[in-house]
Amino acid sequence: MNLEDDLRRALRPEAAPAGFAGRVVAKTRVIPIWRRPVVWSIAAGLAVAAVVPGVYEYRRHERGIEARDQLLLALSITRVRLEQTKEKIEQDTRHKL
Amino acid sequence: MKIALVFFAVMIPAFAQQKFDFKSLDRLGANAKESSNITLEGDTLKLATSFLGDDKSPFKSLTGVYVRAYEFAKPGQYKESDLDPVRAYIKSLQWSKIVDVKESGETSEIYLQALPNNRLGGLAIVAAEAKEVTVVFISGNIAISDIGKLSGNLGIPDMTVLHGSSKADAQKKD
Numbered sequence: 157m158n159l160e161d162d163l164r165r166a167l168r169p170e171a172a173p174a175g176f177a178g179r180v181v182a183k184t185r186v187i188p189i190w191r192r193p194v195v196w197s198i199a200a201g202l203a204v205a206a207v208v209p210g211v212y213e214y215r216r217h218e219r220g221i222e223a224r225d226q227l228l229l230a231l232s233i234t235r236v237r238l239e240q241t242k243e244k245i246e247q248d249t250r251h252k253l
Numbered sequence: 254m255k256i257a258l259v260f261f262a263v264m265i266p267a268f269a270q271q272k273f274d275f276k277s278l279d280r281l282g283a284n285a286k287e288s289s290n291i292t293l294e295g296d297t298l299k300l301a302t303s304f305l306g307d308d309k310s311p312f313k314s315l316t317g318v319y320v321r322a323y324e325f326a327k328p329g330q331y332k333e334s335d336l337d338p339v340r341a342y343i344k345s346l347q348w349s350k351i352v353d354v355k356e357s358g359e360t361s362e363i364y365l366q367a368l369p370n371n372r373l374g375g376l377a378i379v380a381a382e383a384k385e386v387t388v389v390f391i392s393g394n395i396a397i398s399d400i401g402k403l404s405g406n407l408g409i410p411d412m413t414v415l416h417g418s419s420k421a422d423a424q425k426k427d
Contacts, residue, residue, distance in 0.1 A: 216300070223293060223301035227312070228321040230291045234389045237378045238400075241361045244354050 271343040272409050275319040278388055284330040285323035293318040315393035321386075321405035336379060339388055360381055371397045 189195055268354040275292060282288040293301055302313050327332065343364050352363035357381045366374035373396075378389040 182343070183320035195268050201286070219299045220304040221295075226291050227293055227298070227305070227318060227407060228299040229289060230293065230318045230389070231312070231392075233289060233291075233320050233322050233387065234378065234391065237361075237380055237387055237389060241352055241354065241378070241380070244361060245352065245354070247355070248356070 263323040264279075272394070273390075275321065275339075275388075275390065277341070278321045278339060281321060281331050281335045281386055281388075282323040284325060286326045287324040289322040291318065310387065311395055311399035312393075314395060315325070315391060317390070317392040319388070319390040321388045322388050325384045331386055336381060336386070336388070339390075340379060343390075346375075347416075348375065348377065366392075368394065375398055376400070389408060393427060 279290060282290070298315060298318060301392055302315065305312065323331065340362075346364075346366065348366045350364050350366040351360060352361060354361040360380070362377075362379045364375075364377040364379075366376075368374045372394055374394060375392040376389070376395075377391070380386065380387045
């Protein structure tokens with residue numbers, strides 16, 4: 157045994173394990189930006205941020221119109237009742253006279 | 254002992270003026286052929302007045318609007334006694350009864366809370382007829398002169414026009 161034999165043995169070529177080449181290629185491949193999960197997450201977040209205020213404002217507007225119609229109906233019923241009562245009083249007064 | 258008496262003297266009116274649950278009147282309309290149940294208070298009322306499109310609307314200061322209006326197919330389909338709690342509540346508020354008409358089974362009562370400077374703190378109407386019953390309770394600061402605006406102005410439509418379309422909506426929302 158001499159140093160030369162030891163070196164030769166240590167440096168002799170060895171076959172790579174199965175699938176080694178594939179794994180190396182996979183790790184070095186550049187993923188397109190549009191396929192990166194983080195990009196999708198940011199896009200989804202931006203989309204939600206853009207849509208939510210619009211939906212909220214639409215819902216608020218719908219509720220406002222609904223509430224306004226109810227208020228107008230309530231005031232209208234009040235008006236009619238006040239007028240009917242006024243008429244009754246006037247009729248009573250005419251009767252008594 | 255004196256402290257207890259003072260406590261009760263203060264607390265009894267306070268309890269008497271607790272908020273009335275207008276939903277308890279809904280049973281009046283159990284047999285109604287047409288009904289309007291409207292409850293507007295808090296943020297919903299503010300939202301409603303903001304949609305009236307007039308920044309100087311006299312109704313901006315309202316704090317509560319409650320209406321229960323029922324129409325029945327025939328007489329005797331509601332109990333007059335179901336109106337007692339709301340009458341008792343209005344009485345507890347010590348508002349002025351300005352109208353009390355009673356004739357042939359029909360009653361109309363109008364109550365107001367008068368405030369200084371020709372303003373009102375509230376208006377209540379309790380009207381009961383054989384085939385119709387209406388309870389209106391409006392609270393909030395409003396000028397007496399603005400009561401007149403209930404007729405015609407501010408785009409308030411005639412009830413007969415609204416009756417068909419909005420009645421179902423109003424009932425659905427309640």
